[in-house]
Structure formats: C-alpha cells, structure tokens
Amino acid sequence: MxxxxxxxxxxxxxxxxxxxxxxxxxxxxxxxxxGQHEQAQAxxxxxxxxxxxAAADIGENIKDAARKLKEGFSKE
Numbered sequence: 001m002x003x004x005x006x007x008x009x010x011x012x013x014x015x016x017x018x019x020x021x022x023x024x025x026x027x028x029x030x031x032x033x034x035g036q037h038e039q040a041q042a043x044x045x046x047x048x049x050x051x052x053x054a055a056a057d058i059g060e061n062i063k064d065a066a067r068k069l070k071e072g073f074s075k076e
Contacts, residue, residue: 022035
C-alpha cells in the first residue's frame with residue numbers, strides 16, 4: 001500500500017466522520033449514515049490493501065526460503 005492510498009483512506013475517513021458529526025448535530029439521519037458508510041468503506045479498503053501487502057510478503061518469503069534451500073542442496 002502506497003502513501004497515496006494511506007492519504008486517500010485517511011481523507012475519506014475524516015470526511016465521513018465530519019458528515020456523521022454534522023448529521024448527528026442537525027438530525028439528518030441520511031447524512032449521518034452516509035458518513036458512517038464512508039468511514040467503514042475507508043477502513044475496509046485499507047484492511048484489504050494490508051492483506052494484499054501481507055500476502056505479497058509471504059510469497060516473497062517463501063521464494064527466498066526455496067532459493068536458500070536450493071542453494072544449500074547445490075553446495076553439497
């Protein structure tokens with residue numbers, strides 16, 4: 001996940017929080033729910049990106065371990 005993604009998720013989350021707050025203060029339940037939805041969406045998108053990053057790291061670790069194992073067998 002790049003810095004641009006993190007900034008984007010943070011901005012969406014804060015805009016959602018602002019909408020939720022304004023909706024609560026004005027009694028506009030639609031705006032409040034819209035803000036809650038935007039916050040949840042930003043959190044889920046960020047979590048999805050973290051999972052993708054973790055999966056990529058695991059894949060790289062497996063490749064590295066396989067390479068080291070192959071090199072170990074080649075030296076004997």
